[in-house]
Amino acid sequence: xxxxxYRLESVAYRHAGRPEPSFRLALDALTVRPxxxxxxxxxxxxxxxxxxxxxxxxxxxxxxxxxxLGGDPWADGERxxxxxxxxxxxxxxxxxxxxxxxxxxxxxLRLRKLPDDEIGRRxxxxxxLVELDGxxxxxxxxxxAGQAQRVALARALALRPKVLLLDEPTANLDAALGMRMxxxxxxxxxxxxxTVVFSTHNFSQASRLADDIxxxxxxxxxxxxxxxLFSGRAETDGKKSWIEPRxxxxxxxxxxxxxxxxxxxDPAAIRVTAAAGGPDAAGGANVFRGRVTRxxxxxxxxxxxxxxxxxxxxxxxxxxxxxARGVSLSGEVLLRFEPEAVEIVGERPADGAKxx
Amino acid sequence: MILRELALAxxxxxxxxGLAALVASALAVPAALFLAGxxxxxxxxxxxxxxxxxxxxxxxxxxxxxxxxxxxxxxGRFGLLYTQTAMTVGQxxxxxxxxxxxxYTALRQVDRRARPTALTLGATPAQASRxxxxxxxxxxxxxxxxxxxxxxxxxxxxxxxxxxxxxxTRNITTSIALETAKGEFRNGVVLxxxxxxxxxxxxxxxxxxxxxxxxx
Amino acid sequence: xxxxxxxxxxxxxxxxxxxxxxLVSLSSQLSAKTGDTYRRYMSPSGSASLDSGASFTDNDxxxxxxxxxxxxxxxxxxxxSVDATGLLDVLADAFKAETGITLKWTAVGTxxxxxxxxxxxxxxxxxxxxxxxxxxxxxxxxVNRRVIARNFFIVVGPADDPARLAGAPSAAxxxxxxxxxxxxxxxxxDRSGTHARELELWALAGGPPGPPAYxxxxxxxxxxxxxASERRAYTLTDTATFxxxxxxxxxxxxxENAPELENIYAVMAVDPARVPTARYAxxxxxxxxxxxxxxxxxxGGFRGKAGRPLFEPLAGTPGVDLxx
Numbered sequence: 078x079x080x081x082x083y084r085l086e087s088v089a090y091r092h093a094g095r096p097e098p099s100f101r102l103a104l105d106a107l108t109v110r111p112x113x114x115x116x117x118x119x120x121x122x123x124x125x126x127x128x129x130x131x132x133x134x135x136x137x138x139x140x141x142x143x144x145x146l147g148g149d150p151w152a153d154g155e156r157x158x159x160x161x162x163x164x165x166x167x168x169x170x171x172x173x174x175x176x177x178x179x180x181x182x183x184x185x186l187r188l189r190k191l192p193d194d195e196i197g198r199r200x201x202x203x204x205x206l207v208e209l210d211g212x213x214x215x216x217x218x219x220x221x222a223g224q225a226q227r228v229a230l231a232r233a234l235a236l237r238p239k240v241l242l243l244d245e246p247t248a249n250l251d252a253a254l255g256m257r258m259x260x261x262x263x264x265x266x267x268x269x270x271x272t273v274v275f276s277t278h279n280f281s282q283a284s285r286l287a288d289d290i291x292x293x294x295x296x297x298x299x300x301x302x303x304x305x306l307f308s309g310r311a312e313t314d315g316k317k318s319w320i321e322p323r324x325x326x327x328x329x330x331x332x333x334x335x336x337x338x339x340x341x342x343d344p345a346a347i348r349v350t351a352a353a354g355g356p357d358a359a360g361g362a363n364v365f366r367g368r369v370t371r372x373x374x375x376x377x378x379x380x381x382x383x384x385x386x387x388x389x390x391x392x393x394x395x396x397x398x399x400x401a402r403g404v405s406l407s408g409e410v411l412l413r414f415e416p417e418a419v420e421i422v423g424e425r426p427a428d429g430a431k432x433x
Numbered sequence: 434m435i436l437r438e439l440a441l442a443x444x445x446x447x448x449x450x451g452l453a454a455l456v457a458s459a460l461a462v463p464a465a466l467f468l469a470g471x472x473x474x475x476x477x478x479x480x481x482x483x484x485x486x487x488x489x490x491x492x493x494x495x496x497x498x499x500x501x502x503x504x505x506x507x508x509g510r511f512g513l514l515y516t517q518t519a520m521t522v523g524q525x526x527x528x529x530x531x532x533x534x535x536x537y538t539a540l541r542q543v544d545r546r547a548r549p550t551a552l553t554l555g556a557t558p559a560q561a562s563r564x565x566x567x568x569x570x571x572x573x574x575x576x577x578x579x580x581x582x583x584x585x586x587x588x589x590x591x592x593x594x595x596x597x598x599x600x601x602t603r604n605i606t607t608s609i610a611l612e613t614a615k616g617e618f619r620n621g622v623v624l625x626x627x628x629x630x631x632x633x634x635x636x637x638x639x640x641x642x643x644x645x646x647x648x649x
Numbered sequence: 650x651x652x653x654x655x656x657x658x659x660x661x662x663x664x665x666x667x668x669x670x671x672l673v674s675l676s677s678q679l680s681a682k683t684g685d686t687y688r689r690y691m692s693p694s695g696s697a698s699l700d701s702g703a704s705f706t707d708n709d710x711x712x713x714x715x716x717x718x719x720x721x722x723x724x725x726x727x728x729x730s731v732d733a734t735g736l737l738d739v740l741a742d743a744f745k746a747e748t749g750i751t752l753k754w755t756a757v758g759t760x761x762x763x764x765x766x767x768x769x770x771x772x773x774x775x776x777x778x779x780x781x782x783x784x785x786x787x788x789x790x791x792v793n794r795r796v797i798a799r800n801f802f803i804v805v806g807p808a809d810d811p812a813r814l815a816g817a818p819s820a821a822x823x824x825x826x827x828x829x830x831x832x833x834x835x836x837x838x839d840r841s842g843t844h845a846r847e848l849e850l851w852a853l854a855g856g857p858p859g860p861p862a863y864x865x866x867x868x869x870x871x872x873x874x875x876x877a878s879e880r881r882a883y884t885l886t887d888t889a890t891f892x893x894x895x896x897x898x899x900x901x902x903x904x905e906n907a908p909e910l911e912n913i914y915a916v917m918a919v920d921p922a923r924v925p926t927a928r929y930a931x932x933x934x935x936x937x938x939x940x941x942x943x944x945x946x947x948x949g950g951f952r953g954k955a956g957r958p959l960f961e962p963l964a965g966t967p968g969v970d971l972x973x
Contacts, residue, residue: 515879
């Protein structure tokens with residue numbers, strides 16, 4: 078119990094504004110363990126940045142309990158500063174101080190009163206990690222967005238904090254560089270015992286890097302299984318839209334979407350029936366055929382079947398209906414679900430553009 | 434006018450107005466930092482009042498402080514009238530709104546993200562404020578220098594509160610007034626040139642400082 | 650941070666232009682020769698004249714036109730202490746009534762008044778500094794010095810008289826006591842008649858004190874008295890100005906009635922041989938008026954703000970012009 082790094086209970090945050098505060102975040106419970114990599118996933122405005130800000134102690138929860146290292150970080154002024162030194166936030170559009178790259182990286186190190194040679198060493202080390210060796214003397218104002226993001230990351234890494242909070246860490250980087258930064262993040266966690274909490278739009282990135290994923294939507298946690306996760310370019314006919322994860326196989330959902338979407342289908346919303354023999358021209362939206370390759374019970378009453386065919390899908394249904402519907406292992410089944418059952422969990426403008 | 438007197442007059446100008454600039458800055462910059470950092474009811478009113486007092490005529494300020502500092506006035510027991518201290522006090526009051534105004538603008542132009550960035554890297558609130566001040570340092574220097582230039586060029590306050598006493602409260606501007614009234618134009622011109630060199634020189638320094646750092 | 654900064658070259662051009670303009674306009678003051686431009690820069694409390702005859706107050710005449718016989722005027726340079734009493738207003742009215750000549754005057758320190766006369770900006774001078782007047786006469790600028798009145802300087806100081814001046818037997822002793830006590834003394838410091846007398850009195854005590862006990866205002870009697878009042882210091886003043894000033898908190902007369910404090914007023918005409926534009930006839934008429942029984946009566950009968958006589962008429966005393 079006491080080994081949790083963060084413990085949040087019924088935490089809410091409202092953004093002060095006029096004429097009245099606007100709601101940003103409400104979490105019932107969240108526990109972050111030391112050394113883990115946690116991803117925050119959700120669309121814009123979901124509250125990811127707000128949560129990172131709270132975890133970085135740059136804003137205070139309006140209500141609820143926030144515990145860090147077993148204590149209340151907001152108890153007094155000194156505690157807050159001490160807490161902030163352990164949890165460093167790198168924002169989506171980081172701000173670099175006027176002066177050189179070195180001056181920026183050395184800033185936090187000087188605050189911690191490290192000796193000059195140590196500062197020099199850590200600076201070089203950090204720049205090396207983000208692949209900016211030799212850039213020490215550069216004026217920070219002359220960096221591109223991607224370089225600035227890496228310097229900001231180096232600035233945080235040099236401090237070797239307990240927690241690294243990253244808001245869209247690879248957003249400004251091209252694909253290749255992004256992959257290398259991901260590799261870096263993967264190493265830091267277990268390597269230095271640093272806890273990493275990062276936010277992203279990108280499901281795959283979250284899956285690749287994180288031990289655990291927290292989904293947020295409209296300021297609240299939502300439970301998604303990452304079962305039945307599909308993404309692709311959406312097309313629309315003006316009333317409904319679809320993606321085509323496999324040629325000829327479409328997942329149709331309600332509403333008009335364009336660009337790149339990621340969606341999930343709740344297993345409980347998929348209807349399973351035994352397929353009549355022979356290839357089926359069932360047609361219709363969201364009808365898929367496949368073979369049951371796995372069956373397991375998640376609790377006494379519910380069975381989860383994995384079906385491989387056109388797509389790999391998982392469906393959940395009450396145990397007692399397995400027999401009634403003729404669903405059995407290795408049997409052929411038809412899977413059906415409504416467009417409304419498809420939940421969009423990620424969306425990006427058409428390929429090439431950065432998220433807003 | 435002998436060289437010693439002239440040199441003393443220049444020194445008195447630099448000393449009294451320089452001190453006024455320092456004291457006024459010490460008050461104005463924290464005030465501007467406070468104003469720039471937050472929104473609150475009445476802030477707009479304060480800014481408007483500040484803007485208004487920037488336009489106060491020097492003779493009016495001189496008159497005000499004359500009444501306050503005179504022996505027959507409420508602060509009379511300090512016996513400050515006709516001293517360098519009185520000149521400095523009056524000039525502090527003159528340039529305070531000016532430095533507040535310029536500093537406020539300078540600080541507002543600092544990126545909003547600067548402070549939270551400093552905080553997350555482990556700065557205390559005071560250290561973060563220092564970072565903000567440092568990010569605005571050139572514009573703040575301009576504010577202070579503008580205040581100094583205003584103080585060193587004015588004559589109403591120096592005359593009324595200083596009394597133009599030779600080698601004590603006679604500074605460049607009051608000397609020019611006196612020498613002109615005496616018909617000693619040569620002396621007046623020399624002093625005028627010195628004053629111009631000071632104020633224009635400050636201006637050049639400031640502009641050069643900017644250009645050198647524009648590429649920051 | 651980005652401010653709008655002009656490129657260097659333009660900035661330097663602007664500065665150079667400003668400097669040139671400043672120097673050009675200021676340099677016109679550098680030539681201290683007699684001339685029309687220079688004449689304009691007097692600091693009149695009466696009114697200034699551009700050249701002999703024309704004046705600002707006579708609005709119905711254009712510049713340069715010679716006045717008609719009935720509109721003669723005269724420019725008098727005198728000292729602040731004479732002007733501050735209000736005596737000149739009385740004299741000017743009577744003078745005009747008797748001679749038809751309009752009297753105009755400026756009030757500055759004695760040194761400045763004599764300088765104005767030398768520069769041709771005055772036709773007559775009333776001063777009260779014999780040594781400076783004699784220099785004026787020796788240099789050939791003045792003629793016909795006539796003593797017209799006297800009064801006495803007084804030494805005023807803080808009510809508690811820290812230097813223990815009251816009861817000092819002589820002026821030398823009094824000033825010596827000021828110096829010895831280290832009390833602050835405020836001087837006119839402006840080469841006025843009062844200043845000249847003050848320096849003579851200090852000479853009796855071995856010279857004035859040094860700073861910070863000696864403050865020089867360089868300004869008129871009223872301002873000097875105010876400084877003395879605020880700084881709780883001693884100063885030498887003429888009676889008239891002192892009486893005429895309200896609110897001099899804490900200053901009172903502490904030493905008076907010594908022969909060294911005698912203050913003699915004399916009038917001189919500017920010599921037309923030396924200053925061709927001087928209105929000699931009018932100046933002589935003024936001198937005649939001031940020394941006439943009528944003029945002397947007015948001077949002696951003049952009551953200042955406090956209702957006390959401020960001047961003792963002296964012109965009638967035999968030999969006074971040589972003695973005083």
